[in-house]
Amino acid sequence: MPKPVIIQKLFEVFRNLTDHKYFWPVFLIGGLAVCTTASVFEFLDLYLQLILVYVGINIILTVSLNLINGYMGEFSVGHAGFMAVGAYIASLLTVHVFPSAMAGILFPFAILAGGVGAALVGFIVAIPSFKTRGDYLAIVTLAFCMIVKSVLENIDAVGGPRGLLGMEKLTTLPWVFFWTVLSVWVIRNLIYSNFGRGVLSIREDEIASDLMSVNTRQVKIIAIVVSSFFAGIAGGLFAHALQFINPRMFDILKSTDILIMVYLGGIASICGSIIGAVIYTILLEILRPLGIWRMVLMPLMLVLLMIYRPRGIMGMKEALAFLPLGDRWTQKIWRSKKEATDASP
Amino acid sequence: MTYIFQQVLNALQLGSIYALIALGYTMVYGILTMINFAHGDLFMVGAFFCFLIAAFLKLSFVPTLLLSMLGVALLGVLIERLAYRPLRSAPRVSAIITALGVGLFLENFTLALSPYPQHIPPLLTNTTWTFGSLSFSSLQVLVIVLSLVLMLLLDFIVQHTKAGMAMRAISWDKTIVPLMGVPVNKIISFTFAIGTGLGGAAGVMYGLAYPVIDPYMGIIIGWKAFICAVVGGIGNIRGAMIGGFILGGVEIMVAAYFPSTYRDFVAFTLLLILLIVRPYGILGKPQPQKV
Numbered sequence: 045m046p047k048p049v050i051i052q053k054l055f056e057v058f059r060n061l062t063d064h065k066y067f068w069p070v071f072l073i074g075g076l077a078v079c080t081t082a083s084v085f086e087f088l089d090l091y092l093q094l095i096l097v098y099v100g101i102n103i104i105l106t107v108s109l110n111l112i113n114g115y116m117g118e119f120s121v122g123h124a125g126f127m128a129v130g131a132y133i134a135s136l137l138t139v140h141v142f143p144s145a146m147a148g149i150l151f152p153f154a155i156l157a158g159g160v161g162a163a164l165v166g167f168i169v170a171i172p173s174f175k176t177r178g179d180y181l182a183i184v185t186l187a188f189c190m191i192v193k194s195v196l197e198n199i200d201a202v203g204g205p206r207g208l209l210g211m212e213k214l215t216t217l218p219w220v221f222f223w224t225v226l227s228v229w230v231i232r233n234l235i236y237s238n239f240g241r242g243v244l245s246i247r248e249d250e251i252a253s254d255l256m257s258v259n260t261r262q263v264k265i266i267a268i269v270v271s272s273f274f275a276g277i278a279g280g281l282f283a284h285a286l287q288f289i290n291p292r293m294f295d296i297l298k299s300t301d302i303l304i305m306v307y308l309g310g311i312a313s314i315c316g317s318i319i320g321a322v323i324y325t326i327l328l329e330i331l332r333p334l335g336i337w338r339m340v341l342m343p344l345m346l347v348l349l350m351i352y353r354p355r356g357i358m359g360m361k362e363a364l365a366f367l368p369l370g371d372r373w374t375q376k377i378w379r380s381k382k383e384a385t386d387a388s389p
Numbered sequence: 390m391t392y393i394f395q396q397v398l399n400a401l402q403l404g405s406i407y408a409l410i411a412l413g414y415t416m417v418y419g420i421l422t423m424i425n426f427a428h429g430d431l432f433m434v435g436a437f438f439c440f441l442i443a444a445f446l447k448l449s450f451v452p453t454l455l456l457s458m459l460g461v462a463l464l465g466v467l468i469e470r471l472a473y474r475p476l477r478s479a480p481r482v483s484a485i486i487t488a489l490g491v492g493l494f495l496e497n498f499t500l501a502l503s504p505y506p507q508h509i510p511p512l513l514t515n516t517t518w519t520f521g522s523l524s525f526s527s528l529q530v531l532v533i534v535l536s537l538v539l540m541l542l543l544d545f546i547v548q549h550t551k552a553g554m555a556m557r558a559i560s561w562d563k564t565i566v567p568l569m570g571v572p573v574n575k576i577i578s579f580t581f582a583i584g585t586g587l588g589g590a591a592g593v594m595y596g597l598a599y600p601v602i603d604p605y606m607g608i609i610i611g612w613k614a615f616i617c618a619v620v621g622g623i624g625n626i627r628g629a630m631i632g633g634f635i636l637g638g639v640e641i642m643v644a645a646y647f648p649s650t651y652r653d654f655v656a657f658t659l660l661l662i663l664l665i666v667r668p669y670g671i672l673g674k675p676q677p678q679k680v
Binding site: 113175182186187190191194197297300303304307311336337339343344346347350351354 | 475485501
C-alpha cells in the first residue's frame with residue numbers, strides 16, 4: 045500500500061532534520077533550556093507541564109519495558125511492580141529520611157535510590173527466568189507484580205492500603221527531561237553494544253545463542269536489572285509528580301497501560317517506544333471530554349491497530365538518528381539503491 | 390475439626406469457580422496456543438448478564454443460567470471471529486495484545502453502561518442445613534455440584550465425541566489435521582463457545598455466591614484462574630481443574646489461619662515457587678526445544 049504524499053513528505057522532513065550533524069546537541073541543549081525556562085517562568089500553563097511530565101515518565105517506562113519485551117523477546121507484565129518499588133523508596137526517602145530543607149537538592153539521590161532498589165528486586169525476579177520461558181515467565185512477572193502490591197498493602201509503616209502522601213512537588217520538567225534522555229541514551233547504547241547483540245540473539249534463539257558462547261544467564265540478568273532500574277526511576281518521578289501514591293496505582297492495569305504503549309509504538313524500536321508513549325499519553329488527554337467512553341475507544345483502537353498493523357507503528361524499524369554510524373551507512377546505501385531501482389525498474 | 394471441614398467446603402466452592410474459568414483459558418490455549426486474556430472479562434460479562442436477566446426479565450434460576458451461558462458463548466464466538474481470526478498467522482505477541490485490548494474494551498464498556506456496583510437479586514431461597522455442629526448452605530452445595538456436573542460434561546465432550554476428537558487432533562498437529570477434512574474454523578468457534586460458556590456459568594455462580602458485582606471484578610479473578618491453568622499445566626483440561634481446586638484451597642486456608650490480606654501474597658508466592666521447581670505445571674509435559 046503506497047503511503048499518502050503528505051506522510052511521505054513528513055517522513056522526509058523528519059529524516060533530513062534528524063540526520064543533520066548538529067541535531068542531537070541542538071536538541072539536547074535546546075530541550076533542556078526550553079524545559080527549564082518553561083518551569084521557572086511558567087510560560088506553559090501548569091496543566092500542559094503536567095502532561096509533558098507524564099509523557100517523559102511514560103517514555104522511560106516504555107523504553108525500559110521494550111528492552112525485555114521487544115529486544116529480548118520475553119513477555120513481562122510486571123513492570124508496574126518495579127515502578128512501585130522505586131516510587132515507595134524515593135518517597136520514603138524524601139518524606140521521612142531527608143531533612144525537608146535539603147529535599148530539593150537531594151531529590152536526584154532519592155530517585156537514584158529508588159532505581160537501585162527496583163534493580164535489586166529485578167535481580168531476584170531475573171533468577172526464575174533462567175529456567176522458565178514464554179508464557180510461564182509472564183506468570184512469574186505477573187505474580188511478582190501482585191506480590192509487591194500485596195506486600196505494600198500489608199506494611200502499615202508505608203500507609204498500607206491508604207497510601208503514602210506528603211511528598212513535595214519535586215518532579216519538574218528539566219528533571220524529567222534529564223532522566224528521560226538518560227534512560228533513552230543508556231538503553232540505546234546498551235542495545236548497540238556487544239552485550240546488546242547477546243540480547244537480540246536470545247530473542248532469536250536461546251539455545252543457539254548459548255552454543256555461540258553467549259552467556260545467556262548474565263545477559264538476561266543485566267537486561268532485567270537495567271530495565272527495572274529505569275522503571276524504578278520512573279516510579280520515583282511519578283510519585284513526586286502526583287504527590288500521592290497508593291498500592292492500587294501499581295496494579296496490573298498500570299502494567300497493561302505500559303504494554304499498550306510498547307506495542308502501539310512497535311517492538312524492538314526505541315523511536316517507536318517514544319512515538320507510542322507520546323501518542324498514547326496525548327491522545328488520552330485530548331479525548332478527555334469524552335469521559336469514560338475514551339477508555340472504551342482506546343482498547344478498540346489498539347485491537348484495530350493490531351489487526352491491520354500487527355507489529356505496531358515502528359515495529360522492528362528504527363529512525364536513522366538512533367542507529368550507530370555503521371548501520372546508518374548501510375541503511376543509506378540500501379535506500380539509495382532501492383530508490384534507484386524503484387525509479388527505473 | 391468441624392471448622393476445618395467448613396473451610397474445605399468453602400475451598401471447594403471457590404476452587405470450582407476458579408476451575409470453571411481456568412478451563413476456558415486452557416481450552417483456547419490448547420487449540421490456538423494463544424492466551425485469551427479477555428476471558429476473565431467474559432466471566433464478568435456473564436455475571437452482568439445474570440444480573441440483567443434476573444433483575445429485568447425476572448426469570449428463575451435455570452433459564453437465567455442457560456441464557457447467560459448462551460449470551461457469553463455468543464460473545465466469545467463473536468470476539469474470536471472479529472478480533473482473533475484475522476491474527477491467526479500474525480506473531481503470537483500481537484494476538485496476546487489484542488486479547489488484552491478486548492478485555493479492556495469489555496471492562497470499560499460495561500463500566501460506561503453501569504458505573505456503580507450492582508446487586509444481583511437472590512434467585513434461590515438459601516436454606517442452611519445443620520448436621521451436629523456442621524452447617525452448610527444449599528447455595529454452596531449447588532455451586533459445587535453444578536460445576537462438577539459441567540466439568541464431567543466437558544470431559545465427556547472432549548474425550549468421547551467427534552467434535553472433541555477434532556479438538557484434540559487440532560491441538561496435536563495444526564498442519565496435517567485440516568488436510569484430513571476437519572473443519573478447523575468451526576471447531577475453533579465451537580471451542581470458544583464451550584470455553585466462554587463455562588466462564589459465563591462461573592460468572593452466574595459467582596454472582597449467586599457473592600452478589601455484589603462490578604465491571605473490574607473480572608481482572609483479578611481472571612488472572613487467578615489463569616494461574617490455576619498454568620499450575621495444572623496450560624493446555625491440559627484435567628490440569629486446569631486440579632489447579633483451580635489447589636488455588637482455591639490455598640487461598641481459603643490462608644484466609645482461615647492468617648489475616649485475610651495475606652491471601653494474595655501467599656497464593657502468588659506459592660505459585661512462584663511451583664513455577665521455579667516445575668516450570669511446565671503439574672500435569673504438563675516439558676516441551677523439547679529444537680534448534
